[in-house]
Amino acid sequence: MSLPGPIDPPARLLMGPGPITADPRVLRAMSAQLVGQYDPYMTDTMNEVMDLYRGVFATANAQTLLVDSTSRGAIEAALVSLVSPGDRVLVPVMGRFGHLLVEIAERCGADVHTVDAPWGEVVPLERIAEAMERVRPSLLATVHGDTSTTMMQPFDGLRELCDRYECLLYADVTATLGGNPFPTDAWGVDAATAGLQKCLGGPSGSAPATFSPRAVELIEGRRSIEAGIRVDGDPVAAHPIRSNYFDLAMIFDYWSPRRLNHHTEAATMLYGARECARIILEAGLPAYQERHSLHGAAMVAGVEGLGLEVYGDRAHKMANVVGVVIPSGIDGEAVRGVLLRDFGIEIGTSFGPLAGRVWRIGTMGYNARKDAVLGTLAALEAVLRRLGHAVPAGGGVEAAYDVYGAAA
Amino acid sequence: MSLPGPIDPPARLLMGPGPITADPRVLRAMSAQLVGQYDPYMTDTMNEVMDLYRGVFATANAQTLLVDSTSRGAIEAALVSLVSPGDRVLVPVMGRFGHLLVEIAERCGADVHTVDAPWGEVVPLERIAEAMERVRPSLLATVHGDTSTTMMQPFDGLRELCDRYECLLYADVTATLGGNPFPTDAWGVDAATAGLQKCLGGPSGSAPATFSPRAVELIEGRRSIEAGIRVDGDPVAAHPIRSNYFDLAMIFDYWSPRRLNHHTEAATMLYGARECARIILEAGLPAYQERHSLHGAAMVAGVEGLGLEVYGDRAHKMANVVGVVIPSGIDGEAVRGVLLRDFGIEIGTSFGPLAGRVWRIGTMGYNARKDAVLGTLAALEAVLRRLGHAVPAGGGVEAAYDVYGAAA
Numbered sequence: 142m143s144l145p146g147p148i149d150p151p152a153r154l155l156m157g158p159g160p161i162t163a164d165p166r167v168l169r170a171m172s173a174q175l176v177g178q179y180d181p182y183m184t185d186t187m188n189e190v191m192d193l194y195r196g197v198f199a200t201a202n203a204q205t206l207l208v209d210s211t212s213r214g215a216i217e218a219a220l221v222s223l224v225s226p227g228d229r230v231l232v233p234v235m236g237r238f239g240h241l242l243v244e245i246a247e248r249c250g251a252d253v254h255t256v257d258a259p260w261g262e263v264v265p266l267e268r269i270a271e272a273m274e275r276v277r278p279s280l281l282a283t284v285h286g287d288t289s290t291t292m293m294q295p296f297d298g299l300r301e302l303c304d305r306y307e308c309l310l311y312a313d314v315t316a317t318l319g320g321n322p323f324p325t326d327a328w329g330v331d332a333a334t335a336g337l338q339k340c341l342g343g344p345s346g347s348a349p350a351t352f353s354p355r356a357v358e359l360i361e362g363r364r365s366i367e368a369g370i371r372v373d374g375d376p377v378a379a380h381p382i383r384s385n386y387f388d389l390a391m392i393f394d395y396w397s398p399r400r401l402n403h404h405t406e407a408a409t410m411l412y413g414a415r416e417c418a419r420i421i422l423e424a425g426l427p428a429y430q431e432r433h434s435l436h437g438a439a440m441v442a443g444v445e446g447l448g449l450e451v452y453g454d455r456a457h458k459m460a461n462v463v464g465v466v467i468p469s470g471i472d473g474e475a476v477r478g479v480l481l482r483d484f485g486i487e488i489g490t491s492f493g494p495l496a497g498r499v500w501r502i503g504t505m506g507y508n509a510r511k512d513a514v515l516g517t518l519a520a521l522e523a524v525l526r527r528l529g530h531a532v533p534a535g536g537g538v539e540a541a542y543d544v545y546g547a548a549a
Numbered sequence: 550m551s552l553p554g555p556i557d558p559p560a561r562l563l564m565g566p567g568p569i570t571a572d573p574r575v576l577r578a579m580s581a582q583l584v585g586q587y588d589p590y591m592t593d594t595m596n597e598v599m600d601l602y603r604g605v606f607a608t609a610n611a612q613t614l615l616v617d618s619t620s621r622g623a624i625e626a627a628l629v630s631l632v633s634p635g636d637r638v639l640v641p642v643m644g645r646f647g648h649l650l651v652e653i654a655e656r657c658g659a660d661v662h663t664v665d666a667p668w669g670e671v672v673p674l675e676r677i678a679e680a681m682e683r684v685r686p687s688l689l690a691t692v693h694g695d696t697s698t699t700m701m702q703p704f705d706g707l708r709e710l711c712d713r714y715e716c717l718l719y720a721d722v723t724a725t726l727g728g729n730p731f732p733t734d735a736w737g738v739d740a741a742t743a744g745l746q747k748c749l750g751g752p753s754g755s756a757p758a759t760f761s762p763r764a765v766e767l768i769e770g771r772r773s774i775e776a777g778i779r780v781d782g783d784p785v786a787a788h789p790i791r792s793n794y795f796d797l798a799m800i801f802d803y804w805s806p807r808r809l810n811h812h813t814e815a816a817t818m819l820y821g822a823r824e825c826a827r828i829i830l831e832a833g834l835p836a837y838q839e840r841h842s843l844h845g846a847a848m849v850a851g852v853e854g855l856g857l858e859v860y861g862d863r864a865h866k867m868a869n870v871v872g873v874v875i876p877s878g879i880d881g882e883a884v885r886g887v888l889l890r891d892f893g894i895e896i897g898t899s900f901g902p903l904a905g906r907v908w909r910i911g912t913m914g915y916n917a918r919k920d921a922v923l924g925t926l927a928a929l930e931a932v933l934r935r936l937g938h939a940v941p942a943g944g945g946v947e948a949a950y951d952v953y954g955a956a957a
C-alpha cells in the first residue's frame with residue numbers, strides 16, 4: 142500500500158453541538174511526553190485532576206475522576222455499576238440522549254420506565270413525581286442538557302423526590318458541564334458523568350465523573366473479588382458489576398492511594414482533561430459559565446436578527462447551543478455544505494424527528510468567543526443569501542453586537 | 550483552591566513493560582486541531598486508519614478499527630460481543646493477563662475453563678488440544694504475549710484445533726503487536742485486540758482491533774435494534790450484546806460508510822493511532838519487528854553481561870521485554886527507585902508470584918533503540934554497584950555492543 146501523509150487537517154471552526162474546536166492550550170498540554178503509570182508525577186497529576194474536577198463539578202465527592210472512554214462510556218460505567226439486573230430505573234426522556242440512557246440501562250438488565258416530554262420541551266416536575274410514585278425506581282437517570290433538542294431539564298425538586306423514594310439520582314452532564322450551572326452537591330446529585338468535547342473545550346476520549354458517598358456505598362457493595370485472589374470468607378456480591386472495564390469499584394481503587402492496577406491510564410487524555418479544568422477554574426466557574434451565557438445569547442440574537450426562528454422552549458434552552466428552524470424552501474444540508482466547504486465553519490444537523498428541520502449551532506468551550514459568534518453569523522448570512530434566501534443585510538452581526546453592548 | 554501549574558512532566562526514559570516513551574512524531578500528530586465527526590477529513594482519516602491497521606495486523610479483515618478505550622476495554626469489547634451468557638470459553642493461562650481474560654469472560658456470563666502453565670512457561674499445544682476435546686468451547690481466548698511473565702504463546706496449531714471444534718480464536722496482542730510476528734490471517738485468528746502503549750509507540754487510550762468475517766457474522770447475529778426504532782418483524786437476538794459502548798455491531802456501523810452515530814470518536818487518539826501505524830509501515834512491518842528482535846537481544850545480552858539471570862523459558866520470550874531475576878540480597882524496589890530518581894529511567898516490577906522477584910525491562914516502540922538500551926545498561930550497572938552489588942565493569946554495555954556487532 143502507499144502510505145497516507147502526516148496528519149494535516151483543514152482549518153475548521155467547529156460551531157456545531159460538539160465536538161468543538163479544542164482549546165490550543167489543551168492540545169499543547171497533550172503534547173507533553175509520558176511518564177510511567179506509577180511515577181510520582183503521574184500519581185500527583187491524577188490527584189490534581191481529582192481535585193480540579195471537584196471544582197468543575199462543585200462537589201466535595203472523594204470519588205471524582207476520569208473514565209478512560211468517551212462520554213458515552215462513562216454513562217455506561219455509571220449505570221452498569223449502579224444498576225443491578227431487575228432494578229427499576231426511571232428516565233425522563235426529552236430527546237435522543239434520554240433514549241440512550243434507556244438503551245444503556247436496558248442492557249444492564251434494568252426494568253426501565255420513562256416519562257416523556259415532546260421534543261423541544263422539558264419534563265415537568267409533577268410528571269416526574271407521578272412516575273416516581275408509580276414506578277418506585279432505585280435510580281432516577283436524567284439527561285441534564287439534551288443537545289438533540291437544546292433543552293435543559295430543571296433539577297429543582299429532584300433530590301427531594303429521590304429522598305422520598307430512597308432513590309439515587311444520576312445526571313448525564315456531557316453537554317452542559319462548565320457552560321451551565323450544575324452544582325452537583327447543592328442539587329444532591331449522586332452520580333454525574335461528562336466528556337471533554339463540549340463546554341470543557343477538549344477532545345473526546347476522556348470522561349470526568351463524580352460519585353456521592355451514597356453511590357459509592359452501593360458500588361462498593363457490588364465489588365467483585367477476582368477468582369484468582371478470592372479467599373474463603375470473602376463476601377460475594379449478589380449482583381457483581383457485569384463489566385470489568387467499567388467497574389467503578391475497581392476504577393476507584395486505581396485512583397486511590399493503593400493504585401491497584403486496572404487499566405493503563407490514558408496519560409495524554411489525562412493531561413488534556415487537566416488543562417480543560419485549569420482553564421475553567423482560572424476563569425472561575427461562574428465567570429466561565431457566564432461567558433457561555435453571553436455568547437449563547439449573542440448567537441440567539443444573531444439568529445433572530447437574520448429572521449430565523451429559534452427552536453424549542455426558550456425558557457429551558459441550554460446556554461451553549463441553539464436550535465435554528467430551517468426556513469422552508471431552504472435545503473439545510475446545502476447550507477451546511479457551503480458553510481463548511483467555503484468558510485471552514487461547521488454547524489450541526491439534528492437527529493430523528495428534527496433531522497432536516499433544525500440546525501444546531503454551538504457556542505461552547507474555546508468557541509464561546511465573540512469572533513467565533515460574529516464570524517459564524519456573517520458567514521451564515523452570506524450563504525443563505527447565496528442560496529437564494531432573503532436575509533436582512535448585517536441583521537445577524539448587528540443583533541449580536543447589540544447583546545455584547547458596551548463589552549463589544 | 551490554588552491551581553496547579555501547567556503540565557510539565559520530568560524527563561523520563563520508560564524502559565518498563567509499557568507504557569513506554571511515546572514517539573515524538575505521535576505526540577506531534579496528536580497536537581493537530583480537531584475536525585467535525587462527519588467532516589470528510591475525519592471520515593477519510595478513519596478509513597485510512599482501517600487500512601493502516603490492516604497492514605499492522607497483516608489482515609484483509611474489513612472490520613479493522615479502533616475501540617475508544619485502553620487495551621483492556623478492547624478485550625472487553627471483543628469478549629462481550631463474541632460471548633453469550635452460558636457459552637463455554639477456554640483460556641490458556643500463563644500469567645496475569647490470562648487471568649484477566651478469565652475475569653472478563655466470566656463477567657460476560659461465560660462458562661470459563663482454563664488450561665494453565667506455570668509462570669515462566671507457555672501452554673503446550675497438546676494440553677490445549679486435550680482441553681478443547683474436554684471443554685468443547687465456542688471461543689478459545691488466548692493472550693499472545695503476557696508481559697507479566699514475558700512469555701509468548703505459540704499459535705501453531707491453534708487454528709486447526711479451532712476448526713476441528715468449530716470454535717472462534719481470539720488473541721490479546723496488546724503486548725506483542727508490531728514487535729513480534731503476528732500475522733492475523735495466516736494464523737487464522739478471528740479477533741485480535743491491541744493498544745498503542747507497547748510496541749506501537751503511542752500513549753494508552755486507543756485500541757486497534759480486527760475481526761474476521763466469521764467473528765463479524767456472529768456479532769451481527771447479536772445485533773440489538775434500539776427500542777425507539779424497532780419495528781414489528783425485526784429479528785430479536787437470543788442473546789443481544791450486553792454492552793452498548795462495547796457493542797461491536799454498533800461500532801462497525803459507526804466505522805462503515807453509513808457512519809451511524811455511536812460514540813464521538815476520540816479524534817486526538819485517532820490521529821495518534823494513525824501516526825503509530827504510519828511509523829511501522831514506513832519502516833515495513835518485518836523491519837520494525839526485526840528492530841525489536843535486535844534491541845531485545847542486545848538487552849538480554851547486556852543483562853547477562855551484568856551477571857544477572859534472565860527469567861523464564863528463553864525459547865518463548867517476547868522480543869520486546871525481558872524478565873530479570875533480582876539477585877538475592879538486592880532490594881529490587883531500591884534499584885528501581887534510584888534508577889528513576891537519579892537517572893530518569895523507569896524499569897518495571899512484576900505482579901503476583903513474581904512481585905519482588907523479577908524486574909521487567911522493555912525495549913519497544915520508540916525505545917527499541919541502541920541509545921536507550923546502552924544507557925539503561927550503563928545506569929543499571931552504576932546503580933547495582935552503588936547499592937553494593939558486585940557487577941562486572943562495563944559488562945552490560947559491552948555485551949550489548951557485541952550483539953550490535955558491525956551495526957554498532
